[in-house]
Amino acid sequence: MTETNNIDQEDSPTPLQQIIYLLRKYKLVEGLVNLQENTDDPSLNESAVQQQNLTELQVFLDQLHPADIAHILEALPLEDRLLIWSLIKTDRDGEVLLETSDAVRATLITDMGNHELVAATEYLDADEIADLAPDLPQEVMDNVFSSLPIEEREQLRAAMSYPEDSVGALMDFDVITIREDVRLEVVLRYLRRLEELPDHTDQLFIVDRDEQLKGVLLINRLLVSDPDTLVAEVMTKEMIKLRPNAIAQQAANAFERYDLVSASVVDDNNKLLGRVTVNAVIDYIRETAENEALNLAGLSEEEDLFAPVLKSVKNRWGWLAINLVTAFIASRVIGLFEDSIEKLVALAALMPIIAGIGGNSGNQTITMIVRALALDQIDTSSAWKLITKEVGVSIVNGLLWGTVVGLFTFAIYQNAELGLVMTLAMTLNLLLAALLGVIIPLTLRKFGRDPALGSSVMITAVTDSGGFFIFLGLATFFLL
Amino acid sequence: MTETNNIDQEDSPTPLQQIIYLLRKYKLVEGLVNLQENTDDPSLNESAVQQQNLTELQVFLDQLHPADIAHILEALPLEDRLLIWSLIKTDRDGEVLLETSDAVRATLITDMGNHELVAATEYLDADEIADLAPDLPQEVMDNVFSSLPIEEREQLRAAMSYPEDSVGALMDFDVITIREDVRLEVVLRYLRRLEELPDHTDQLFIVDRDEQLKGVLLINRLLVSDPDTLVAEVMTKEMIKLRPNAIAQQAANAFERYDLVSASVVDDNNKLLGRVTVNAVIDYIRETAENEALNLAGLSEEEDLFAPVLKSVKNRWGWLAINLVTAFIASRVIGLFEDSIEKLVALAALMPIIAGIGGNSGNQTITMIVRALALDQIDTSSAWKLITKEVGVSIVNGLLWGTVVGLFTFAIYQNAELGLVMTLAMTLNLLLAALLGVIIPLTLRKFGRDPALGSSVMITAVTDSGGFFIFLGLATFFLL
Numbered sequence: 001m002t003e004t005n006n007i008d009q010e011d012s013p014t015p016l017q018q019i020i021y022l023l024r025k026y027k028l029v030e031g032l033v034n035l036q037e038n039t040d041d042p043s044l045n046e047s048a049v050q051q052q053n054l055t056e057l058q059v060f061l062d063q064l065h066p067a068d069i070a071h072i073l074e075a076l077p078l079e080d081r082l083l084i085w086s087l088i089k090t091d092r093d094g095e096v097l098l099e100t101s102d103a104v105r106a107t108l109i110t111d112m113g114n115h116e117l118v119a120a121t122e123y124l125d126a127d128e129i130a131d132l133a134p135d136l137p138q139e140v141m142d143n144v145f146s147s148l149p150i151e152e153r154e155q156l157r158a159a160m161s162y163p164e165d166s167v168g169a170l171m172d173f174d175v176i177t178i179r180e181d182v183r184l185e186v187v188l189r190y191l192r193r194l195e196e197l198p199d200h201t202d203q204l205f206i207v208d209r210d211e212q213l214k215g216v217l218l219i220n221r222l223l224v225s226d227p228d229t230l231v232a233e234v235m236t237k238e239m240i241k242l243r244p245n246a247i248a249q250q251a252a253n254a255f256e257r258y259d260l261v262s263a264s265v266v267d268d269n270n271k272l273l274g275r276v277t278v279n280a281v282i283d284y285i286r287e288t289a290e291n292e293a294l295n296l297a298g299l300s301e302e303e304d305l306f307a308p309v310l311k312s313v314k315n316r317w318g319w320l321a322i323n324l325v326t327a328f329i330a331s332r333v334i335g336l337f338e339d340s341i342e343k344l345v346a347l348a349a350l351m352p353i354i355a356g357i358g359g360n361s362g363n364q365t366i367t368m369i370v371r372a373l374a375l376d377q378i379d380t381s382s383a384w385k386l387i388t389k390e391v392g393v394s395i396v397n398g399l400l401w402g403t404v405v406g407l408f409t410f411a412i413y414q415n416a417e418l419g420l421v422m423t424l425a426m427t428l429n430l431l432l433a434a435l436l437g438v439i440i441p442l443t444l445r446k447f448g449r450d451p452a453l454g455s456s457v458m459i460t461a462v463t464d465s466g467g468f469f470i471f472l473g474l475a476t477f478f479l480l
Numbered sequence: 481m482t483e484t485n486n487i488d489q490e491d492s493p494t495p496l497q498q499i500i501y502l503l504r505k506y507k508l509v510e511g512l513v514n515l516q517e518n519t520d521d522p523s524l525n526e527s528a529v530q531q532q533n534l535t536e537l538q539v540f541l542d543q544l545h546p547a548d549i550a551h552i553l554e555a556l557p558l559e560d561r562l563l564i565w566s567l568i569k570t571d572r573d574g575e576v577l578l579e580t581s582d583a584v585r586a587t588l589i590t591d592m593g594n595h596e597l598v599a600a601t602e603y604l605d606a607d608e609i610a611d612l613a614p615d616l617p618q619e620v621m622d623n624v625f626s627s628l629p630i631e632e633r634e635q636l637r638a639a640m641s642y643p644e645d646s647v648g649a650l651m652d653f654d655v656i657t658i659r660e661d662v663r664l665e666v667v668l669r670y671l672r673r674l675e676e677l678p679d680h681t682d683q684l685f686i687v688d689r690d691e692q693l694k695g696v697l698l699i700n701r702l703l704v705s706d707p708d709t710l711v712a713e714v715m716t717k718e719m720i721k722l723r724p725n726a727i728a729q730q731a732a733n734a735f736e737r738y739d740l741v742s743a744s745v746v747d748d749n750n751k752l753l754g755r756v757t758v759n760a761v762i763d764y765i766r767e768t769a770e771n772e773a774l775n776l777a778g779l780s781e782e783e784d785l786f787a788p789v790l791k792s793v794k795n796r797w798g799w800l801a802i803n804l805v806t807a808f809i810a811s812r813v814i815g816l817f818e819d820s821i822e823k824l825v826a827l828a829a830l831m832p833i834i835a836g837i838g839g840n841s842g843n844q845t846i847t848m849i850v851r852a853l854a855l856d857q858i859d860t861s862s863a864w865k866l867i868t869k870e871v872g873v874s875i876v877n878g879l880l881w882g883t884v885v886g887l888f889t890f891a892i893y894q895n896a897e898l899g900l901v902m903t904l905a906m907t908l909n910l911l912l913a914a915l916l917g918v919i920i921p922l923t924l925r926k927f928g929r930d931p932a933l934g935s936s937v938m939i940t941a942v943t944d945s946g947g948f949f950i951f952l953g954l955a956t957f958f959l960l
């Protein structure tokens with residue numbers, strides 16, 4: 001972050017563009033050097049130019065924020081990525097690793113020796129090391145553990161014990177604690193003795209001798225109060241206390257609703273364990289939204305843009321296999337009606353319309369319900385109201401769009417009965433989509449499953465097979 | 481937020497559950513009162529009980545945070561929602577309105593008189609009024625304008641002048657400014673004279689006589705420095721400066737990357753206009769992720785869970801219409817091959833497999849590319865690398881899954897040639913999906929369109945119609 005780091009200057013090159021420019025310059029000369037080695041012409045000392053280009057790259061990298069470096073590494077193909085990575089100073093390696101996506105982090109860690117990895121963790125806090133731990137070799141973690149002072153070792157052990165999506169995984173240990181029976185002047189003097197305060201310190205935590213959390217002193221309160229006041233007089237007793245084993249989403253909801261910068265984490269005995277800060281929450285919100293989008297699209301996890309082909313194939317494997325199974329089932333449903341299709345081949349051309357619109361409509365319903373479930377806005381009493389509403393919407397949509405497809409069918413095939421069957425099939429399939437669009441996520445939820453996962457695949461499977469069955473069944477019954 | 485507001489206590493009832501319980505109690509007695517009016521039996525004074533229940537509800541609501549009230553209103557059917565809304569004190573109406581979703585806010589505003597609406601804005605800052613402005617009747621806004629002091633009127637005018645997705649729309653005016661030539665002691669005294677500091681004040685802004693932004697004094701720095709120091713000695717000159725007309729996403733990226741709590745907003749002349757705080761950014765990130773998910777599912781906007789049927793139909797209209805058009809096109813593509821299907825009816829049962837898997841695969845590619853574009857991680861030099869990779873993935877997947885469907889086909893129809901056509905068609909359709917999965921978002925971006933909007937519909941249209949054409953075309957050519 002330099003003074004000129006004004007992110008609004010759209011016409012000036014981004015750090016990524018500058019790196020790409022410097023990389024090209026470097027590689028161009030490298031090409032010349034290689035050429036020169038073959039021709040043995042020492043007229044130009046290319047390798048000095050080369051060295052200068054490398055230095056230029058390094059100087060530029062040194063002034064970038066770790067998050068910007070991570071962003072650049074993610075955007076570069078593997079070869080360039082590792083070249084840039086080798087230019088990052090060891091004392092910043094850890095911070096950069098923290099900021100990269102899991103997939104890209106793996107490519108960087110693979111490139112490092114165990115010794116380098118241990119060195120990289122030296123500049124990190126215990127909670128940060130815990131974030132990297134799943135990606136580090138066991139040997140490295142053993143070394144890290146034994147090199148830590150006892151207090152940090154205990155913190156690291158605690159941080160690593162919380163599951164990934166828990167409040168504990170978002171927690172850090174950078175809390176400043178004070179006693180309630182001192183004057184604010186004493187607090188101010190105490191703070192001045194610290195060289196700096198932890199980032200996102202918007203409150204000091206007030207604990208008693210047993211480390212029980214009694215309240216918080218907001219920094220904003222500290223600043224506007226008379227220094228002669230006692231902490232107890234201006235402390236806030238109303239506060240958010242998080243539990244380390246609660247799901248992280250609860251912390252995210254609290255931060256979003258109550259506009260927090262930090263919040264305390266306490267154990268069952270009200271003992272202060274640490275705090276969660278808003279930057280950890282933002283990262284969590286982003287990642288969750290990201291994963292949801294990836295899952296919807298059928299990607300198991302975030303993918304390195306430049307991952308090797310086989311690795312990508314594996315990442316996309318699971319959902320394609322599931323979809324293939326549902327496609328096979330739909331295919332067999334159609335197979336049941338091959339005689340009908342043989343007699344009236346127009347059915348084959350028309351059936352995807354019924355299935356497709358049913359799938360779209362079902363996904364609209366499911367998205368709404370899943371969202372409301374995530375926000376805890378549906379209980380049993382409202383479930384019936386929702387089903388009634390969705391059924392109403394599907395009947396209106398069914399008759400409306402059903403009439404459109406009916407007219408389309410009549411226009412093309414000059415067959416009024418076929419048009420009516422289309423209208424009826426469309427209405428019934430949208431009705432099916434509406435009912436299951438409410439029932440599927442509610443049922444998943446009831447059995448303790450995440451309704452966001454798989455709902456969409458299931459509703460599409462139902463509206464495909466169901467749509468084919470309804471349409472071909474009606475056609476066979478009424479037309480043949 | 482009370483002291484017991486420990487959001488981890490999962491077994492204790494949520495505020496929503498408590499409200500629903502209190503509402504039921506209230507409505508039960510209401511039923512009795514109505515019954516009693518008919519029987520003219522004054523033995524029990526039900527309406528006193530009724531009044532007591534209402535008071536109980538009101539007391540409970542008074543202690544809830546506005547965000548919690550908004551959450552409850554969103555989860556209640558219209559009738560209950562308006563009953564609860566009528567119990568909220570006027571001085572909190574504005575804050576609650578700010579926290580509700582657009583759709584639910586509209587139902588609340590419709591229920592209020594113009595006088596009430598003007599009163600509700602009295603407790604809001606200019607930037608908050610600007611957030612509500614699009615939903616308020618013109619007459620109300622006129623009244624609000626004329627009732628504001630001049631400075632706030634100017635702020636409101638400024639805040640309303642920025643487009644919805646700009647940094648300006650996230651900005652507030654709660655900045656504390658100081659001069660660089662004073663001692664920290666003076667700053668501390670100045671702060672103490674203020675009764676309270678604005679939320680999220682993690683830095684004071686240092687301006688000169690022309691309101692030019694010279695730097696910031698971090699509160700954390702202020703607290704640890706000697707009071708005798710000059711502001712100029714401890715101020716930070718390296719800082720993020722946002723421009724009001726930049727897109728809001730830039731601010732979100734900066735807050736996420738640099739872990740900010742607040743950031744300055746300056747005009748082209750470096751004059752301080754206001755600041756953006758992390759809570760506004762979190763709301764923006766959530767809403768953006770939300771809208772993306774809704775758009776993917778084909779909902780135009782966030783929908784009130786209990787919206788009237790016709791309103792919901794309208795919200796879902798647009799995407800269904802577009803999908804219907806693409807379904808019609810796919811249907812006509814099949815129509816071209818009706819003769820082939822008549823001769824070999826198995827084609828009808830098999831074709832949805834090719835189209836379906838192609839659509840899934842294309843959506844996987846597109847999701848990855850759209851995400852990388854949003855993070856500015858793709859330039860022209862990497863585009864080719866990406867196409868090569870996606871083509872590689874699609875060939876592997878095509879041969880793999882193509883073989884599976886080929887064997888499936890052979891098992892069912894005992895026709896080896898038909899199986900081979902399936903394998904070939906699957907490979908070609910996945911190839912088409914991969915190419916267009918990269919090309920469509922890059923092209924949309926090139927023409928200045930948002931690649932997240934419509935990419936998914938387009939790729940599905942291509943892989944449906946394209947898949948049918950490839951499969952039926954190959955079958956006609958090789959088998960008939």
